[in-house]
Amino acid sequence: MPFWLGTLYSFSMTSETLPKIDYAVATRGLTKTYGHDSTRVEALRSVDVAFARSKFTAIMGPSGSGKSTLMHCLAGLDSADGGEIIIGGKNLLSLNDDQLTEMRREQIGFVFQSFNLVPTINAQENILLPLSLAGKKHDEAWFDTVIKALGLRDRLNHKPHELSGGQQQRVAVARALLTRPEVVFGDEPTGNLDSRTGAEVLSLMRSSTREMGQTIIMVTHDPVAASYADTVLLMKDGSIVGTIEEPTVATVSEALASLAE
Amino acid sequence: MLHVALSNIKTYARRYIAVVLAVAIGTAFLAATLAVNSSTQATLKNSLGESYKNADLVAYSDPNLDPETTEQTSFTLKETDDIRKLSGVTEAYGLGYAYGQMHTSDNGYNVQVQPVDPKQGLGGMELVEGRAPLSNNEMIIDQSHAEDMGISVGDVVALDDEQGKAQNIKIVGLQRSSTNPQTSAYALAGMSEKAWSNFAGEQANFNDIVIKGDGALNAVTQEVQDYFADKKMKDIAVVTADQKVIDDVAQMTGGTDQLTVVLLIFALIALVVTGLVVVNTFSVVIAQRTRELALLRILGAKRKQIRSSVLLEALVIGVVASVIGVLLAVALLAGLIALLHALVPSMSYAAMAVTPVGLIVPIIVGILMTVIAASLPARRAMKLAPLAALRPFDSASVKNRAGIVRIIFGAILAALGVALLIFGAVKGDLIVAFLGGLLSFPGILMLASLFVPSSVAGIGKAFAGKSTSRRLAALNAVRNPGRTTATATALLIGVTLVSMIMVGGQTAKASLNNSVAAEYPMDMAVSFFDGTADEAKAKELAEKINDVDGVSATTTFASTTAELDADTGADMGLDGPVQLQLLSVNPEEFSKTVLDQQIVPKPGEIVLTGWDFGKPTIKIGDKTLKVRETSALLSGSPIAEETLKTLGLKNAQTYPGIIVKVDEDVAGSKINELVTEISDITGVDSSMIDGGVVMKSMFSQIIDVLLTIVSALLAVAVLIALIGVANTLSLSVLERTRENSLLRALGLKKKQLQSMLATEAVLIGGVAALLGMILGVAYGLLGAQSALSEMGKMTYSIPWLQLIAVLAISIIAALLASIMPGRRAAKLSPVEGLATE
Incomplete structure (x- = not known):
């Protein structure tokens, strides 16, 4: 038995134990299927998982393991078929589209692999976009803190196409952090970056959990990226099959390799 | 590449x-224009041909054949008889018309009388009741007028000839009413x-002789020609x-050809607008297909x-759309x-006629227009580098190089x-101004890329506020300035023309x-010429x-007639004694009813008008009166009662x-009702009530009808x-699927x-309409100035x-246009949208 299976479900999902640890995101019995009959794919098979607050969690797994589906459902971008997703005390599955949209605006941040920014407006406007869509003022001090942390002071007036790939991702991170959401989701946030720039962005994300207490959940297939996380969740065939605490490139690679067997 | x-x-x-819709509508317009022309011709043929029905040959005078005659010769009964013997x-029957008046107990009618063939073989007469007239005091009359006059077969009516000589005549039959536009007034x-x-007397001449022949028509034609040659005619x-019939129709349709030309101009406008839509569509579709x-x-x-x-x-789209368009028309x-x-x-004589040319020309024009319009984007597609397939494609805005040649x-x-245009307006020369408009409008459209995107951006910014x-x-509205310009220009053309004619008309x-x-100093005047009322x-x-x-x-x-002596007549530049029509009025009341106080006579004064x-x-x-002109x-x-x-x-x-x-606040449209009411009260026919407001309402009605027709024709261009x-x-929305999904995620x-999306559509549509209106107002005012300044x-x-x-x-309409694309965009879940290329 691989070593990491020993830590599987170190936390139990019963309601009595839930309050003991402070979770930012939790699911119960989450299911999602695509297609019908012969093309039927069970993307999520009754997933029960909880993500601790102020931690950086990476979700990994081979193609088709359901990691992206899980993240999209958790982020309220896609609808699950059954179960519960609790963020900020609310079950996402019981919300209508407008409520879900407000949820995304206020409680959830995003960093996508590419096409993160609206091309017609400059960096600062992109960072402020979720707040301005909600018609809300931003907190100047917090804005300064985030900008300073991400080193974007000189780039605020640039349009996205005038920024490098790394700078674009940093703007996206700044945008995600600015609303102080319950959770920030990253969908391969460094997938399009070279390794040095990628490392820079990942360090920034990790320090935001350490220094700002931000919860981050990231989907990646890159063991190097995953090694920046506090915890790695492993998925296969729509189920969580393991976790790795304090992951390193080596442990993650080994775990992935054995998953593929 | 066909299968690709x-x-x-x-x-x-x-x-x-x-x-396809845009091209189909444009082509349908053109096809309908051509079909209207050919149908008008067919309709006229139906009705003008009535007189020649059943005839094989027609003999008529054509002054062009003989350089020595300038007037049409007409035929007599003698010649008709001679031809019958050939x-x-x-x-053989002569077609001739004599005019007279028929009286019934309460009305008089103008009648056009023609000789008819009792066997109904020739002349276009078609009995519907009774029998043909045979003896001297018998007559038939057309059905609808008979009904109008309350006459039926067997009645005796009084008929005056042109000299006013009356005779009693018996109606023995009714004939089908004519549809010939040249005769149906009688x-x-x-x-x-x-x-x-007998009735026509000296006027018993025929314009044509219609002939029915036996055997080879060529021989008969020769025979008749020889007869006239012998007579030196x-x-x-x-x-x-x-x-x-064909000759007559051609002679008569000089007017419909003009109508066709006017309609063709509107069809051309619609096609230009369609062309812009095609250019735009293909540019966008190709931009989206860059990678492919x-x-x-x-x-x-x-x-x-x-x-x-x-x-x-x-080509395929052009063919499909043009055929749909022609079928639609x-x-x-x-x-x-x-x-x-x-x-x-x-x-019932109105006929539909579609000529092969009328079908083929619009199809060819539609196809050519589509292909030519698409060739510009096609050239751009051709210049694509293979590497473009590998480049990621998410540029924020496209820089369109505005062709410097086009700008100059x-x-x-x-x-x-x-x-x-300004010269024409100042000098009151419509032709120069029209030419100016014809040159300047395309010129301004070529410059549209300079002012349309900036206007949209400026107004958009002002309108957006903090939202x-x-x-x-x-x-987004100005993300691709070239596309925005072309879209807006298409609308701008229609709106400019519509507002131009509105302002010009107004x-x-x-x-x-x-x-x-200024010319009619009274609103309305009712005169009792016929003595139906005393003072x-x-x-x-x-x-x-x-x-x-x-x-x-x-x-x-x-109204009183005054006899002036010869001397005064001479003063007026006329020979001999002159009659002057005087209007005797009560000056005080008169001044309250007229618009121009200049025409109110003072005691001892006479107002001479118009010369x-x-x-x-x-x-x-015996009196000498002061003259006021x-x-x-x-x-x-006008002259005061007391003076008279x-x-x-x-x-x-x-x-x-x-x-x-x-x-003063009576609307122009109410004037007719007022005239009718006054006509009812006075018993004077409404056509005999005249004056300024009547003229005004007539002018207004004519202009309104013209405006309505032209606006309706231009509406096609606006619709396209x-x-x-x-x-x-909708194409832009497709292009921005990912971006919109990102916004939804955020x-x-x-x-x-x-x-x-609605705001974007309204910005493009609204600004185009606004710019079009500004241009249209300018053109309308300058045009009206150059057309009308001569009138005062x-x-x-x-x-x-x-x-x-x-x-x-x-x-x-722009809002409506945004509904479908907006729905489609909103329906897409953010995940699906983000996953698209």
């Missing part, structure tokens, strides 16, 4: 719906040839009846193959004619055109109203009219009349342009997304309400 092109169309069919002629009557000849042509096309290049497609693939797509016209037949039975050319055209989604919409109306007011009765009626809603004052006048008398006094009877138009010279009495006129013929002043707005928007609600003082008038309506319609 075809499968592209199949795959992207939805993207082409709008462009070999091969079985029947009641049609028929007599036997002999009776007609060189100007007589003998042709087949069919040929004669570049991939084809990587796989070994040559530049030319890429271009021909795109052109092939355009044919169906529409057939429907309209069927409707006409059903609603107006007397128009446009600037020259615009400058030249505007100069001519993020509106601000994004404003930015200004023309106002100016004509003013010149009418006391007139006063009583005037009181009654005074109570009518919309009438502010009335007064009576008496230059040039002397301070005039002698009437005005340029106003009046049916007589002192003249001591003897045996003067007098009839009374009423002058009516209408409330609006389809273009919807098309551009917290943009469905409603906000929809309103963002101009009154500029801008129909604000109508213009606002145009703007509102454009905005509402």
